[in-house]
Amino acid sequence: MIPLKMKDLLEKALPDSVWHNRLIKDGPLRFMEFGPLDVDRLQRLGIRVDRLGPRLVVCMWDEDSPLPIGGFLVVDNLAMGQPAMGGTRMLPDITPDIIHNLARGMTLKNAAADLPFGGGKSGIVRPEQISSSERRAIVTGFGRLLRRYTKIYIPGPDVGTNDADMKIFAIENGLNNVVSKPADMGGNRIDELGGAANGVVVAFKTLVEHLPRLGNLPQFRNLTIPKPEDRSILIQGFGAVGAHVARIFHDYDPDIPPVIKGISDATGFLLHPDGLPWQQLFDLWKQFGEVTQHYFHDTLLHGPKTEADNTIYSNCADNLLMESAFCLIPASPISNYLDVGPSTRPSMTVNRMGQWQMIVEGANTYSPNPAKKAARRRMERHVYRDKGVLIATDYLVNSGGVIYAAHERMIPTPEELLVPRAMLGDPGQVDAWLEKNRDVFADLAEIRRKAAVEKLETVIQRNMEELIDGLCKDADSLPCEIAETISIHRIASMEKTKTAKDVMEEAPTIGVDRQITDAADLLVKAPVSIVNVVSKKGKLIGIVTNWDITNAMASQLPMDAPLTRIMTADVIFTGPDTPILDCVRILENHEISAMPIVENDQVVGVISGDILAKRTLFRLLQTMD
Numbered sequence: 001m002i003p004l005k006m007k008d009l010l011e012k013a014l015p016d017s018v019w020h021n022r023l024i025k026d027g028p029l030r031f032m033e034f035g036p037l038d039v040d041r042l043q044r045l046g047i048r049v050d051r052l053g054p055r056l057v058v059c060m061w062d063e064d065s066p067l068p069i070g071g072f073l074v075v076d077n078l079a080m081g082q083p084a085m086g087g088t089r090m091l092p093d094i095t096p097d098i099i100h101n102l103a104r105g106m107t108l109k110n111a112a113a114d115l116p117f118g119g120g121k122s123g124i125v126r127p128e129q130i131s132s133s134e135r136r137a138i139v140t141g142f143g144r145l146l147r148r149y150t151k152i153y154i155p156g157p158d159v160g161t162n163d164a165d166m167k168i169f170a171i172e173n174g175l176n177n178v179v180s181k182p183a184d185m186g187g188n189r190i191d192e193l194g195g196a197a198n199g200v201v202v203a204f205k206t207l208v209e210h211l212p213r214l215g216n217l218p219q220f221r222n223l224t225i226p227k228p229e230d231r232s233i234l235i236q237g238f239g240a241v242g243a244h245v246a247r248i249f250h251d252y253d254p255d256i257p258p259v260i261k262g263i264s265d266a267t268g269f270l271l272h273p274d275g276l277p278w279q280q281l282f283d284l285w286k287q288f289g290e291v292t293q294h295y296f297h298d299t300l301l302h303g304p305k306t307e308a309d310n311t312i313y314s315n316c317a318d319n320l321l322m323e324s325a326f327c328l329i330p331a332s333p334i335s336n337y338l339d340v341g342p343s344t345r346p347s348m349t350v351n352r353m354g355q356w357q358m359i360v361e362g363a364n365t366y367s368p369n370p371a372k373k374a375a376r377r378r379m380e381r382h383v384y385r386d387k388g389v390l391i392a393t394d395y396l397v398n399s400g401g402v403i404y405a406a407h408e409r410m411i412p413t414p415e416e417l418l419v420p421r422a423m424l425g426d427p428g429q430v431d432a433w434l435e436k437n438r439d440v441f442a443d444l445a446e447i448r449r450k451a452a453v454e455k456l457e458t459v460i461q462r463n464m465e466e467l468i469d470g471l472c473k474d475a476d477s478l479p480c481e482i483a484e485t486i487s488i489h490r491i492a493s494m495e496k497t498k499t500a501k502d503v504m505e506e507a508p509t510i511g512v513d514r515q516i517t518d519a520a521d522l523l524v525k526a527p528v529s530i531v532n533v534v535s536k537k538g539k540l541i542g543i544v545t546n547w548d549i550t551n552a553m554a555s556q557l558p559m560d561a562p563l564t565r566i567m568t569a570d571v572i573f574t575g576p577d578t579p580i581l582d583c584v585r586i587l588e589n590h591e592i593s594a595m596p597i598v599e600n601d602q603v604v605g606v607i608s609g610d611i612l613a614k615r616t617l618f619r620l621l622q623t624m625d
Contacts, residue, residue, distance in 0.1 A: 002030070002061040003068035003125040009095060010059060013044040028064035029145060033057070036613060046097030050368065052107060052491070053077040054100055055084075055118070056152065060145045067134055069141035071124040072096045075153055076103035079495045080111055083151060084120030085179065085406060087158025088142070088165070094123035097369075102158075104368040106402070108487040109395035111494075113459050115406045120153045122146065126160065139165050143172035156180040156190065156405045159333045163189045171430045174421075175413045179405035184434050186413055186444035188404040188452055194244025195452070199400025199460050200329060200362040201248045203392055204258075206464040207358060211390065213468055217475055219388035223357070228253070232261040232275075232325040234354075236317075236347065237332025238292070239265065241362045241398070243285040245329055246278040261325050264332070267293035269320035271312040292317075321348035324355040331362035338379050350382045359383070361394040373480075380478040390471075393483035396463040400456050407452040417441065500583050501576035503612065504597050504605030509534050512541055516552055516566060517559040519544045528611070530594045532603045533567050539601045542567035545594070573598045576605065583607055 010019070010032075018041060024031040034041055034057040039049045042057060053076040061070025071094060075084045086106035089099070099121050107119025124142050127134075139161070146155060146169065156179040157166055163182050170178040170185055181187025190196065208231070214220040233249070235242040242263065250257045259275040267290045270276055280299075284291045296313040321328070321337065330337045338353060339346035367373065383389045417437055423429040434441065463486065470482035508526040510519055512533050522531045523546055533542040548566045557565060573596040574586055587595065587609060594608035 001065055001068045002063070003070045003127070005092070006059070006061065006068075006070050006072075006125045009045075013046075014041065026148065028062055029148075030061050030063050031145075031148065032059040037610070046095065047074075047100045048368070048370070052104065052368075052488075053119075054103065057096060057100070058149070059096070060148075062141050062145065065137075065141055067137055067141070068125070068127055069138050069145070071122060071142060071145075072099045073120070073122040073146070073149060073153060074099045074103040075118065075120040075149075076100065077107040077491070078118035078152075079491045080107075080118055081116035081494075082118060083154045084118035085110060085115070085154045085156065085402060085409075086119060086121040088122045088124060088155045088161050088169075089158040090124040090126045090139070090160030090165075092126050092128050094125045099123040101367045101369065102364065105364050105366040105395055107491070108366065108484065109399045109402055110406075111487040111490040112396050112463055112483075113399040113403050113406075113455075114490065115402065115410075117154070117406060117409070121158070122153070122155055124160070136168065139168050140172065143169040147173050150174070150177040154179055154409065156402070163187065163191050170419075171427050172425055174424060175418055176409065179408045180401070181408065183445045184438060184441055186408070186417070186441040186448065188408055188445065188448050190401040190404050191240050193404065193449065194241070194248055194400075195404035195456070196241045196362060196398045196401035197244030197248050197331075198453070199398050199403070199456055200241065200245050200331070200360055201252055202400070202457050202460045203397040203464050204249075204327065204329075204358070204360050205252070206461045207360065207390065207392060207468070210465060210468045211358070213472055214390065216472065219385055220390075223388070225357075226326055228256040228258070230259070231327070232259040234262040234320055234323060234325045234328045234356075235260065236264050236320055236328065236330045236337060237334070237363060238263040238281065238285060239289075239332065242329065242331035243282050243291075245331060245362060247282050250278060258326075262320050262323055263292065264317040264320040265290050265292050266317065267291075268296070268313060268315040269317050270295060271320070271323055272310060274310075276311070318347040322352055322354055326356065327358040327360060328354075328356045329360050329362050330365070333363065335363065335365045335367065336375075337363065337365070338383060339375060340378050340382055344375060350379065350387075353383075356389050359389060359391045360397055361392060362398050363394060364398070365394045376480050377478055380480055384479055391479040392464065392467060393480055395487065396467060396483050397460065399460065403456045403459065404449070404452040407448040407455070411444075411448050411451060413444070417444070496579065496581065498580045499576060500574060500578045500580070500597050500607050501605065503580065504576070504607045505611055507532050507596060507603045507606040509538075509603055510544070510563065511536070512563060514563055515560045516544075516549065516557065516563060519563055519566075520549045520559070523549060528594055528606050528608050530596070530606060530608075532596050532606070533563055534603060538603070540571060540573065540596055540598055540603050542569045543571050543596065544568075571596065574607075575599060580612070584612060587612075 022032045054074050056075040058073040103119050103121035110117050110119050166178045166181050170181050180190040215223050246260050260278045262271040270292050281291050284294050288294050337347040419433050466486050505528050508522050509532045519531050529546045531544045544567050552566045572590045576597050576599050596603050597605040
């Protein structure tokens with residue numbers, strides 16, 4: 001059963017002909033796939049194709065399930081490596097454009113973290129009302145839908161899903177096809193360890209060290225950095241990221257930790273000028289999930305009264321952003337926490353915000369949508385340029401979670417520990433396998449954790465230093481512009497290392513003694529527009545294109561005529577080690593749409609403009625060259 005909201009969206013966005021032509025059936029499973037050349041169709045789904053992607057957009061569902069099991073997958077970009085990596089979100093209002101926004105954020109985040117993975121994201125359209133058993137069935141069913149894409153996409157947890165859900169995915173698809181698994185699977189368990197929060201803390205500490213360098217900019221002329229004991233922090237969103245930020249700050253600096261002055265969640269905000277009891281609040285979060293109202297009721301209303309207790313509680317969570325502190329850490333699933341005006345419904349408008357010196361973004365705030373990017377720049381002009389508040393962009397900061405997760409692939413599960421294929425899909429058998437190998441999986445989890453922590457500190461420190469460098473070198477730049485430049489330069493640098501063999505398609509070949517009709521038949525079935533004509537020893541001696549066949553028919557040549565009547569003998573070709581940008585230039589300079597890839601006189605592949613458009617970022621390379 002396709003989720004109703006998903007069905008309504010697709011029927012409004014796509015005509016019946018698209019449904020008919022694009023629907024892929026695999027038993028009861030249904031898939032509709034769109035690539036970077038489907039510009040108009042993706043536009044109807046709210047996705048705008050640009051120089052970075054998306055590479056693949058999939059709408060998928062289970063036709064036969066009595067529950068509405070379905071959602072979306074977006075593989076945005078694979079320049080940094082394959083597969084793409086990104087979380088699975090599970091909410092009632094999931095749409096393709098939301099998933100694309102998040103996937104683009106993962107593209108930039110993985111690049112900023114210098115990880116060998118592309119950017120992707122998936123989303124489950126969750127019913128409004130759902131029991132725990134129904135929820136598990138929907139997660140299991142979505143895992144089966146993702147099985148088709150395990151070579152190109154690896155899921156992890158996101159809003160609405162958790163490490164336990166990743167265990168369900170792993171039971172369905174295998175240990176190496178999911179990240180942020182529980183420790184009993186050797187996983188780095190992002191939610192439990194607070195990977196993203198760790199990155200926020202490292203970013204904060206690095207920025208404090210380098211903040212004085214901004215003193216040469218006019219908006220930071222009067223910059224003063226308080227002593228460690230006076231560095232107060234507001235955390236918007238005391239959840240999986242925000243709660244661990246409070247904990248990790250105290251783990252890093254147990255003697256002089258920053259002051260957690262205020263926190264907020266869905267039920268309100270708490271504020272104390274001398275600092276809140278972070279440990280008590282952290283324990284409440286682990287127990288209840290939401291904190292502020294519980295603390296207000298149990299401690300402020302019905303707890304012991306003290307003269308020193310000046311804690312403020314408000315049920316209006318957004319008003320936390322009216323308070324002043326050294327640093328604001330947005331860590332809630334609200335991307336639009338600040339804007340110039342109220343029209344976009346931000347958490348707070350800049351004219352009412354408190355006084356801060358830094359914003360370190362723990363929440364996902366990036367969007368590739370042109371209107372939202374323009375709004376972001378407008379906000380930063382007021383906050384960074386006019387008010388002198390440094391903003392550390394989300395994907396430079398909060399990549400700790402994906403760094404933790406990535407090490408489950410960078411240090412893969414050894415072959416002998418992989419769950420046997422016959423056990424996949426059977427929770428009982430998988431649990432027995434995990435119990436049998438419990439100690440080995442625990443050791444593997446610790447090895448991965450240590451490697452991730454080392455990588456995280458190195459990468460995020462470098463990101464913060466490069467952010468400050470960029471702002472110092474260009475006084476007119478905004479933090480969001482410097483951040484995007486950092487990630488895109490890394491993507492382009494990685495893309496420049498690709499060669500023809502990394503993207504070429506299999507080459508259709510035909511013997512020189514065959515007829516025109518044989519070549520026409522091959523071209524109809526081939527995914528490319530040329531057929532390579534070879535000698536008996538396999539040496540390339542010519543090519544036949546779609547245009548050659550059309551010209552032969554227009555000239556009324558008999559279709560049983562030999563290929564030599566129409567083939568081009570003077571062939572433009574290149575080798576498998578030719579860089580992608582050089583391949584583009586060869587095609588453009590010779591005004592051809594495709595060419596063979598030849599090694600030792602043998603045809604090993606073919607490359608074309610369509611292949612380059614689908615599999616590379618050559619337009620980006622041309623702008624960065």
